[in-house]
Amino acid sequence: MTLRNDPVADPAIMAHRIRKHALEMTSRGKSSHIGSVMSMADILAVLYARVLNVDPSRPEDPLRDRVILSKGHGGAGIYAALAERGFFDPELLKGHYQNGSIFSGHVSHKGVPGVDLSTGSLGHGLGVGTGMALAAKRMNETWRAFVVMSDGECDEGSVWEAAMFAGHHKLSNLIAIIDYNKIQSLAPVAETLALEPFADKWRAFGWAVQESDGHDVAALEAALRTAPDSNGKPTVVIAHTTKGKGVSFMEDAVLWHYRTAQGDELEAARAELAAIDPEIDHA
Amino acid sequence: MRDAFIATLTEHARKNPRIALITGDLGFGVLTKYAEELPGQYVNAGVAEQNMTAIAAGMALSGWQTYTYSIANFTTLRCLEQIRNDVCYHDADVTVVSVGGGFSYGQLGMSHFATEDLAILRAIPNIRVVAPSEEWETQDLAAELAATPGPAYLRLDKGRGGIARREGEVARLGKARLVREGSDVTLVSIGAILKECIGAAAELEKSGISTRILSISSLKPFDEQSVLDAARETGGIITVEEHSVIGGLGGTVAETLLENGAQPGFFRRVGLKDQYPTVVGDQDYLRKAYGMDAASIAAIARAAL
Numbered sequence: 001m002t003l004r005n006d007p008v009a010d011p012a013i014m015a016h017r018i019r020k021h022a023l024e025m026t027s028r029g030k031s032s033h034i035g036s037v038m039s040m041a042d043i044l045a046v047l048y049a050r051v052l053n054v055d056p057s058r059p060e061d062p063l064r065d066r067v068i069l070s071k072g073h074g075g076a077g078i079y080a081a082l083a084e085r086g087f088f089d090p091e092l093l094k095g096h097y098q099n100g101s102i103f104s105g106h107v108s109h110k111g112v113p114g115v116d117l118s119t120g121s122l123g124h125g126l127g128v129g130t131g132m133a134l135a136a137k138r139m140n141e142t143w144r145a146f147v148v149m150s151d152g153e154c155d156e157g158s159v160w161e162a163a164m165f166a167g168h169h170k171l172s173n174l175i176a177i178i179d180y181n182k183i184q185s186l187a188p189v190a191e192t193l194a195l196e197p198f199a200d201k202w203r204a205f206g207w208a209v210q211e212s213d214g215h216d217v218a219a220l221e222a223a224l225r226t227a228p229d230s231n232g233k234p235t236v237v238i239a240h241t242t243k244g245k246g247v248s249f250m251e252d253a254v255l256w257h258y259r260t261a262q263g264d265e266l267e268a269a270r271a272e273l274a275a276i277d278p279e280i281d282h283a
Numbered sequence: 284m285r286d287a288f289i290a291t292l293t294e295h296a297r298k299n300p301r302i303a304l305i306t307g308d309l310g311f312g313v314l315t316k317y318a319e320e321l322p323g324q325y326v327n328a329g330v331a332e333q334n335m336t337a338i339a340a341g342m343a344l345s346g347w348q349t350y351t352y353s354i355a356n357f358t359t360l361r362c363l364e365q366i367r368n369d370v371c372y373h374d375a376d377v378t379v380v381s382v383g384g385g386f387s388y389g390q391l392g393m394s395h396f397a398t399e400d401l402a403i404l405r406a407i408p409n410i411r412v413v414a415p416s417e418e419w420e421t422q423d424l425a426a427e428l429a430a431t432p433g434p435a436y437l438r439l440d441k442g443r444g445g446i447a448r449r450e451g452e453v454a455r456l457g458k459a460r461l462v463r464e465g466s467d468v469t470l471v472s473i474g475a476i477l478k479e480c481i482g483a484a485a486e487l488e489k490s491g492i493s494t495r496i497l498s499i500s501s502l503k504p505f506d507e508q509s510v511l512d513a514a515r516e517t518g519g520i521i522t523v524e525e526h527s528v529i530g531g532l533g534g535t536v537a538e539t540l541l542e543n544g545a546q547p548g549f550f551r552r553v554g555l556k557d558q559y560p561t562v563v564g565d566q567d568y569l570r571k572a573y574g575m576d577a578a579s580i581a582a583i584a585r586a587a588l
Contacts, residue, residue, distance in 0.1 A: 062345075062346060066345075109373065116344070117344070117369070117373070118368065118372055118373065119368075120368075121364055121368055123333075124337060124364075124365065124368060124369055126337075127333065127334045127336075127337025127338060127340075127341070127365070127369075128337045128338075128340050128341040128344070128369050129341060130334070130337065130338055130341060131337055131338035131339060131340060131341020131342045131343075131344075131345070132341040132342070132344065132345050133341075134326070134338060134341070134342060135341065135342040135345035135346065135347055136345065138303075138323055139345075139346075145341075157333070158333040158334060158337065158365075161329075161331035161333055161334035162334050162337065162338075164329070164331070165328060165329065165331065165334055165338065
C-alpha cells in the first residue's frame with residue numbers, strides 16, 4: 001500500500017478530498033446541500049487540478065481564468081477546492097457555517113481568496129460570467145470564464161437571457177458546466193420543470209455542447225478541453241452526475257439536498273468515503 | 284438631462300477605453316452617436332435587464348467602468364437582485380442609469396412611472412443614489428461618479444428644475460444646494476420637481492411668506508446638515524418628491540431630523556400617497572392631479588403655517 005498525496009496533480013484525489021471536507025463541513029455546521037457538493041466534486045477537481053489557469057499566490061491576477069460557482073448552495077465544495085488548490089489553509093474550512101465565520105453556506109468572496117463571485121440566488125452566475133467573457137474579448141485577453149451551474153438553476157429566465165447573449169456574441173471564452181444530477185430542491189427535475197431536450201436547447205441558443213460522465217475525471221477534462229469551440233461558440237459541458245455521489249445512501253435521493261449527516265449516518269458516510277480513498281493505492 | 288448625461292459620458296469614454304455603456308435596447312436616436320463613435324464601448328444587451336445588469340457587473344469586475352441604461356423601472360426594479368448581489372455586494376463600478384424619473388413618461392402609464400425607485404435603491408448598501416434637477420447638475424454629478432468608482436444609481440428626469448448654474452457653482456455628491464433663502468418654511472425637493480417648489484415659493488411670497496428651498500440631487504450620500512439647519516432656522520419643513528412619500532426623500536429627511544433631535548415646527552411630505560396613478564397625462568398634469576404642483580405645495584405650506 002503506497003500513499004500519494006498531490007491533489008493538484010490528480011483530480012481524483014482532489015475530488016475525494018472535496019467530498020471528505022464537505023461531509024465534515026456540513027455535518028459540523030448541520031447545514032444542507034451535501035448531496036449537491038458530492039455531485040459536483042469531480043467537476044471542481046478537474047477544473048482546479050487540470051484546467052484552470054490560476055495561481056493561488058496571485059488570486060487577483062487580472063489574466064487568471066475566472067470561476068463562478070453559480071450553484072452557490074454548494075459553497076462548501078468550492079471552499080474545499082480552493083483550500084486544496086492552495087488558496088488558503090484547509091484548517092480554515094472548520095469555520096464554515098459557524099457563528100462569525102466568513103465561510104457562509106452560500107459562496108461569498110469577502111475575505112476568501114480565489115472566489116470570483118458571491119452567489120446563492122440562482123441564475124446570476126452565467127450572466128456575470130458572460131460579462132467577464134465579453135470584457136476579456138474586448139480587451140483582446142485570452143483568459144476564460146468558467147461557470148458551474150446546477151440543473152434546477154436552469155429554471156431561471158436569467159440563465160437563458162445570458163445564454164442567448166453569449167451565443168449571439170460568440171463568447172468562445174465562456175464555458176458553462178452543468179451539474180446535471182437530475183434532482184432539484186423538492187423533486188426530480190423531470191417532474192418539476194423538464195429540461196429535456198436539454199442539449200438541444202443549448203445548441204438552439206448558439207452553444208457548442210459537450211456531454212460527459214460528470215464523475216469520470218478524464219472524460220470531463222477532455223470535454224472541457226474542447227473549448228474554445230472552433231466555430232467561436234460558447235461551450236457548455238452537460239455533466240451527467242449522481243446527486244450525493246460517493247455515499248451510497250445519499251445517492252440519487254432528494255432527501256440529501258437538505259439533510260445533514262449526523263451520528264451514525266456521519267460515521268457510515270465517513271466509512272464509505274474512506275473505503276474508496278484514491279490516496280491509498282490498493283494495487 | 285438624458286442628452287447632458289450622454290454628452291458627459293461620451294467625453295469620459297473617449298479618454299477611458301474601459302468605459303462601456305450597456306443599454307437594454309432603449310435610447311433610440313439618443314445613443315446612436317455614442318454607439319457609432321465608440322462601438323467597442325457599447326453593448327445592446329437586448330430586452331433583458333437582468334442580464335444587462337449581470338454583464339455590467341461581470342465587466343466591472345474585470346476592470347471596466349460600466350453604465351446600464353434604460354427607462355424608468357427597467358434598470359432598477361426588474362433587475363434589483365442583480366444590483367444588490369452582483370453589483371453592490373461586489374462594490375462593482377457600475378452606474379445604473381434610469382431615464383424618466385417620476386412622471387417623466389406621464390402618458391405611458393403606470394409601468395413607466397418611476398415612483399418607488401429612490402426608496403428601494405436607497406435601502407441597498409453601498410450604492411450612491413443621485414437625482415439631478417438640471418442638465419448642468421447632471422454633467423457635474425456624472426463626472427463625479429465617473430471619477431469615483433463604485434455602484435451608483437442615476438435617475439434622470441425628463442423635466443428640468445429651471446435653475447441655471449450660478450457663477451462658480453458646482454453640484455457635488457452629498458451636498459444640497461441652497462436655491463433660495465427664506466425663514467418661514469423650507470421646501471426640500473429632489474430632482475426636477477424643484478421647478479414646482481420655485482413656483483410655490485413665488486406664490487407664498489405674495490402672502491409675505493418667506494420660503495427657503497433646498498435642492499437635493501444626492502439622496503445618498505445625503506447632506507444631513509442642510510436639513511438640520513433648515514429645522515433650526517426656518518418655521519417648518521416640507522419635502523417634495525415625484526415619488527412615493529414612503530422611504531424616499533421624505534423618509535430620509537424625517538429620519539435625519541428625528542435621529543439628530545432636530546424638531547421642525549412642522550413636517551409634511553408631498554409626493555405620491557401609497558398609490559398607483561391610474562390616469563395618464565403630461566408631467567405637469569400629473570403633478571397637479573396628484574397634489575405635487577406649485578399650487579398644491581403652496582396650499583400645504585399655508586395650511587401648515
